[in-house]
Amino acid sequence: MNARESITPDPTAAMAFVPYDRPVRAAFIGLGRIYDLNVLGYRDNPDVEVVALVDPDSERLAQRRADWPDAATFASAAELAASGIEVDAAEVLLPIPLHTGGVVEMLGRGWHVNLQKPMCNDLLDAQRMLDAAKGSGRVLRVMENYLFYEPLRRLKAVAESGEIGEVAGYHMKMVGSGNGGWDVPWSSFEWQLEQIRRGRGILVFDDGWHKLSTALWLFGPIKEVRSWIGTTSFGSGIDLDAPTMIAWEHASGVRGVWDITLAPDLYLRSDYYTNDERWEITGNTGFARVNRCTGRGIQQPSLEVYSDGEMRGYHALDDDWASSFRDSGRHWLRWLRTGEGPLLWSGEAAISVLRFALAAYASSAAGGVGVNPAQLV
Numbered sequence: 001m002n003a004r005e006s007i008t009p010d011p012t013a014a015m016a017f018v019p020y021d022r023p024v025r026a027a028f029i030g031l032g033r034i035y036d037l038n039v040l041g042y043r044d045n046p047d048v049e050v051v052a053l054v055d056p057d058s059e060r061l062a063q064r065r066a067d068w069p070d071a072a073t074f075a076s077a078a079e080l081a082a083s084g085i086e087v088d089a090a091e092v093l094l095p096i097p098l099h100t101g102g103v104v105e106m107l108g109r110g111w112h113v114n115l116q117k118p119m120c121n122d123l124l125d126a127q128r129m130l131d132a133a134k135g136s137g138r139v140l141r142v143m144e145n146y147l148f149y150e151p152l153r154r155l156k157a158v159a160e161s162g163e164i165g166e167v168a169g170y171h172m173k174m175v176g177s178g179n180g181g182w183d184v185p186w187s188s189f190e191w192q193l194e195q196i197r198r199g200r201g202i203l204v205f206d207d208g209w210h211k212l213s214t215a216l217w218l219f220g221p222i223k224e225v226r227s228w229i230g231t232t233s234f235g236s237g238i239d240l241d242a243p244t245m246i247a248w249e250h251a252s253g254v255r256g257v258w259d260i261t262l263a264p265d266l267y268l269r270s271d272y273y274t275n276d277e278r279w280e281i282t283g284n285t286g287f288a289r290v291n292r293c294t295g296r297g298i299q300q301p302s303l304e305v306y307s308d309g310e311m312r313g314y315h316a317l318d319d320d321w322a323s324s325f326r327d328s329g330r331h332w333l334r335w336l337r338t339g340e341g342p343l344l345w346s347g348e349a350a351i352s353v354l355r356f357a358l359a360a361y362a363s364s365a366a367g368g369v370g371v372n373p374a375q376l377v
């Protein structure tokens, strides 16, 4: 394990956990849009038996039941618990406003939890989740599929190999567009609007969780964040949190910057969401750049490495964004069978991501001053 992969030690999970010597009995809680990708880690996986599907939407239940004909279906986790069906772990794919209550409930029922990001909206809720995990002796994981995206994993390996010399700094870019990609149901936008009203926007907080995660994963703890979060209003409460610039310095001294630009009418070819994304690390003898992730923006090799006057393109990486969900899910289920390796992320490590986001908000609100994420209360 790379020391940087576990930002905060998670002794609770390591001490209390006994790996399963049989397939894990799992329940999906929430069967909406992202189920389509989270399910990839469960399909054809001998580490797991899917025993239940839960969603109050009967159409969703009927649709997803076709994937798991032997699983029982329920309108709520309480009904599942009352059914007597034994569950070891819940795959929690709930709308963000329901994360804290849902996770506390499910840990309390004695289920391990694999939670979608963002973990929750504030530190108080995060602590409630950690306390619930500790109280029940169950494991809380906040999944981060980007850490399983092969081009990003290679990028990290290149930076650590010394191939581009000593890391001098790095840049992440995202262009958000509404034109292209898969359909997102209006019901998903409803809870996103609730998030916007709470000051937790789609670009900085929801999608941003991934970008901030990759920063922590690549270069470790962060000592200072400075940001300038803008707003673009589309009416009816649809206020998108761009243009935005966030800059930071890691404890190691390496600095990073992320710019978010909105181009609502830009057509972006994508099988999923329409995010045009890049990561570029500059070293003192070269650079390495991941050209795309969720969407199919730049149609070059997904990873390019320039060093000593030569450019190397990686043409054969598994650069389908969906594969990162498959591998993150498999990692979790294998972890439950072995207890080995970092959780990516443990509940405690995920709080570092939350702190990073909250520091960006605090900095922007104060006019862009430097904020230490560790000092937020």
Ligand SMILES: NC(=O)c1ccc[n+]([C@@H]2O[C@H](COP(=O)([O-])OP(=O)(O)OC[C@H]3O[C@@H](n4cnc5c(N)ncnc54)[C@H](O)[C@@H]3O)[C@@H](O)[C@H]2O)c1
Residues within 6 Å of the ligand: 029, 030, 031, 032, 033, 034, 035, 054, 055, 056, 057, 060, 075, 076, 077, 093, 094, 095, 096, 098, 116, 117, 118, 145, 185, 187, 188, 206
């Ligand atoms: N990792 C990623 O890149 C990524 C991408 C998209 C969404 N997400 C996250 O996944 C989560 C779900 O997002 P989504 O886009 O699938 O949302 P969605 O709105 O499409 O689906 C949510 C589902 O939860 C169901 N639900 C509501 N209340 C419930 C309850 N009490 N019990 C069980 N089910 C309930 C809804 O009926 C719906 O089917 C969110 O946390 C979101 O941030 C992550």
